[in-house]
Amino acid sequence: MWSDLKNKVILVTGAGAGIGNALVKQLAAAGATVIAVARNQEQLNALVASDAEHIKPLLVDLSDWSAVRVSLGAVPELDGLVNNAGVAIIKPFAQLSEQDFDTQFNVNIKAVFNVTQALLPKLRNGSSIVNVSSLAASRSFAGHTAYSATKAALDSLTKSLALELAERKIRVNSVNPTVVLTRMSIENWSDPAVSGPLLARIPLKRFGEVHEVVDAIGYLLSSKSSFVNGHHINLEGGYSVS
Incomplete structure (x- = not known):
């Protein structure tokens, strides 16, 4: 799967x-x-230091519509696009502010719309778009009201683009994980009182690992998924069937 992506150009x-x-x-x-x-910039510098030959940094705030358009104008032709950037503000519905709402919608859906539309002329026929969504798009979780709404919108955008871009053989899919053990998630879910009820609903009795999401994205970017289009791949250890 990964060898299939050698010499491809992919924006993340x-x-x-x-x-x-x-x-x-x-x-x-x-x-x-x-x-x-x-x-x-510091995070980008660290990435480049790990592999300057293959990693090309692009500093831009995705919440700035105009800056995104200008920055992406210099991007070369692409074989793949991964809309991974996202913001999660987890609060009870009654405590969510207008700023909380706008911040999440601006990054989680508006920026995806903007980035994808801006890059359409750069995407080669036969390329792949992968949107990083969430199980929260289709399941309810406490404190996720606004976040879930953004991911439901992202899933809808994924299906619409899969239909519209098919004539160019551009496939559009999403990965929809539940909790993934990034550094931030480990901090947020380390309390058994918080994690216990969710783990009890997952048949595999664990949360996802970062590499499991990365592998799913790699599959969708590669030709191994050449007939997969308009799908949401739930990465949740069986939560949906419990």
């Missing part, structure tokens, strides 16, 4: 940390040229 947003960071490194190790998009 949210490359500074977590899933995006691990994905960039894995793609680079496979011999792909990766345009790593993040808003933190």
